[in-house]
Amino acid sequence: MPLNRRQLLTLLGVGAGTLATAELWPAPAAAVDVIPVSQPFTLPPLPYAYNALEPYIDERTMRFHHDKHHQAYVDNLNAAIAQHPELSGKGVEDLLRHLNDLPASVRTTVRNNGGGHLNHTLFWESMGPRVGGEPTGAIAVALVKNFGSFAAFQQQFNEAGAKRFGSGWVWLVRTPEGKLAVISTPNQDSPIMEGLFPILGNDVWEHAYYLSYQNRRGDYLKAWWNLVNWPVINQRLEGAI
Incomplete structure (x- = not known):
């Protein structure tokens, strides 16, 4: 059963007071309820058309990335959980947070595929057509407070993404x-x-950009800011607080 906004915030560890505040937030036009609470986990539909992010991310990349790569993470996660009925009903965030408590036989599979499922779900929601540019609202204030300026944050974020060796992600967390920081994680961690608490993340696996940018990861990182859905990021920041 898919989460509504209240359940999603609860899953990510938000307190009751914040949940009450969350009811006052206007829902972004492209928002969808996506992270399932119980098995089988399902592939969330994109909250926009496959070609909606062009020219920054092309339609063919989106189809492969969403329909093939993300679907594979969902399928592999479901197969792992099916081996241990005692794990049925646990959300993906709960599985990852308590990874060391999982049976050793499926721990790595859940780490890779549960991480891939959650990371991509957040990734699709973080983007949209006709958005991007400089942030507004609470996230704009928080970035200035923690990094000095949006430009300084953006540079640090891009550099962390460019320096991530091999495959992985770059994050604002x-x-x-209560501080904001830029980190990168390997693979699907x-x-x-x-x-x-992940606020904003960009996928720097080659399959996320190679058809359009080839080996020019830096160009992809710079172009990606044209797609960031700041209203959604503001909601995620409020949820973290």
Whole structure:
């Protein structure tokens, strides 16, 4: 059963007071309820058309990335959970947060595929057509407070993404101390595994950009800012707080 906005915030560890505030937020036009609570996990539909992110991300890349790569993570995660009925009903965030408590036989599979499922779900929601540019609202204030300026944050984020060796992700996260930080993670590791709350993430696996940018990861990182859906990011920041 897919989560509504209240359940999604609960899954990510938001308190009741924040949930009450969340009811006052206007829902973004492209928002969808996507992270399932119980098995089988399902592939969330894109909240926009496959070609909606052009010219920055092409339709063919989106079809392969969403329909093939993300679907494979969902299928592999379901297959792993099916081996252990005691894990049925646990959300993907809960599985990743308590990864070391999982049976050793499926721990790596859940790490890779549960992470891939959660990371991509957040990724699709973080983008949209006719958005991008400089942030507004609470996230704009928070970036200035933590990094000095949006430009300084953007440069640090792009550099972290460019320096991630091989495949992985670059993230803006909120720490348990309430600070914002830029990190990168290998493969499909989620910041949740480190006790961090993901606010914004960009996929730097080659399959996310290679058809249009080939080996020019830096060009992809710069172009990607034209797609960031700041209203959604503001909601995620409020949820983290």
